[in-house]
Amino acid sequence: MIVGExxxxxxxxxxVEGDSKILILGCGSCVTVCMxxxxxxxxxxGSQLRMAFRRNGNNAEVTELVALRQCDDEYxxxxxxxxxxxxxxxxxxxxxxxxVQHASTFFNRVIDDKTIRVVPALNTTFMGANIDVGExxxxxxxxxxxxxxxxxxxxxxxxxxxxxxxxxxxxxxNGKCExxxxxxxxxxxxxERLEALGELDNLKKIEMYKDWRPSHSGGPRxxxxxxxxx
Amino acid sequence: xxxxEPRIIAFCCHYCxxxxxxxxxxxxxxxxxxxxxxRVLCTGKVEILHLLKALEAGADGxxxxxxxxxxxxxxxxxxxxxxxxxRAKSLLEEVGIEQGRLRxxxxxxxxxxxxxAILSTMTEELKALGPNPLRS
Numbered sequence: 001m002i003v004g005e006x007x008x009x010x011x012x013x014x015x016v017e018g019d020s021k022i023l024i025l026g027c028g029s030c031v032t033v034c035m036x037x038x039x040x041x042x043x044x045x046g047s048q049l050r051m052a053f054r055r056n057g058n059n060a061e062v063t064e065l066v067a068l069r070q071c072d073d074e075y076x077x078x079x080x081x082x083x084x085x086x087x088x089x090x091x092x093x094x095x096x097x098x099x100v101q102h103a104s105t106f107f108n109r110v111i112d113d114k115t116i117r118v119v120p121a122l123n124t125t126f127m128g129a130n131i132d133v134g135e136x137x138x139x140x141x142x143x144x145x146x147x148x149x150x151x152x153x154x155x156x157x158x159x160x161x162x163x164x165x166x167x168x169x170x171x172x173x174n175g176k177c178e179x180x181x182x183x184x185x186x187x188x189x190x191x192e193r194l195e196a197l198g199e200l201d202n203l204k205k206i207e208m209y210k211d212w213r214p215s216h217s218g219g220p221r222x223x224x225x226x227x228x229x230x
Numbered sequence: 231x232x233x234x235e236p237r238i239i240a241f242c243c244h245y246c247x248x249x250x251x252x253x254x255x256x257x258x259x260x261x262x263x264x265x266x267x268x269r270v271l272c273t274g275k276v277e278i279l280h281l282l283k284a285l286e287a288g289a290d291g292x293x294x295x296x297x298x299x300x301x302x303x304x305x306x307x308x309x310x311x312x313x314x315x316x317r318a319k320s321l322l323e324e325v326g327i328e329q330g331r332l333r334x335x336x337x338x339x340x341x342x343x344x345x346x347a348i349l350s351t352m353t354e355e356l357k358a359l360g361p362n363p364l365r366s
Contacts, residue, residue, distance in 0.1 A: 044321065
């Protein structure tokens with residue numbers, strides 16, 4: 001899932017300076033699971049904004065809503081939500097960067113009489129897995145050319161700081177990465193896993209340099225399923 | 231002018247603080263009448279939002295009173311509560327509300343005296359801080 005972290009309050013406050021009707025829009029998908037932009041976090045930010053405004057003698061009105069998914073028209077096509085957006089001076093989106101952009105594009109497409117400002121409350125950090133309660137680790141870089149079948153299901157592109165394809169570098173020490181001692185050496189994990197799988201021979205095959213064109217280095221990507229289109 | 235009596239919301243664990251409050255009443259230990267006790271099954275159930283909302287609504291202070299560490303009926307509820315109070319304090323600091331308005335403490339079930347002392351101390355500390363600035 002996509003993992004995000006809330007921006008510092010002062011940064012969010014500076015985005016809404018001068019606005020008198022503020023709508024905080026949470027997202028009920030990934031950022032709810034990683035406890036950054038779901039219903040609870042929307043209410044906490046709302047409470048903080050109201051307290052800060054009251055302290056400064058500001059009468060701005062703060063409304064709180066959550067869309068099940070901000071990265072899909074289907075979940076934004078909701079008349080009461082659109083009316084609330086229309087009524088607001090600014091929308092603080094607590095979705096990931098995808099949701100913020102999609103909501104902004106959607107609202108400006110369906111609302112004709114004004115331009116809607118949508119600003120982010122989160123920093124989108126990575127695609128990761130829930131490792132423990134309150135802890136998420138990066139697991140996929142979205143490189144567009146998955147190699148997990150060769151590496152025992154552990155990604156060297158994401159989990160090796162150097163994205164090496166043919167074994168560890170000289171900085172691997174006691175199973176830890178030289179870049180950060182709290183980080184496992186991905187190649188240490190891969191070798192252990194391949195050994196357990198009886199697939200150590202995979203390492204004898206030399207991987208050639210990686211083609212990064214399917215990654216973001218080839219510019220923004222898109223997927224089209226022609227069979228789904230009319 | 232009437233002396234400022236801080237309004238305190240006390241989230242009390244059913245298994246310890248509430249029992250302590252009951253005993254405090256029976257033994258006639260004095261604690262300020264402006265305290266409002268909210269019973270919770272475990273302090274681990276108190277959410278950050280409950281703490282913020284109490285202050286947003288005008289409480290002068292909020293205290294969460296749970297079991298002693300290692301004695302939680304649900305094993306770790308009090309550890310969770312302490313962490314939530316710490317997180318709520320940092321959220322309050324971001325909006326310019328004094329961290330001293332929020333507190334986590336613990337009492338054993340028979341700790342009536344300590345229960346009364348926590349609330350009396352907090353009342354004195356809040357008197358020094360003054361009323362919740364959101365009320366003015």
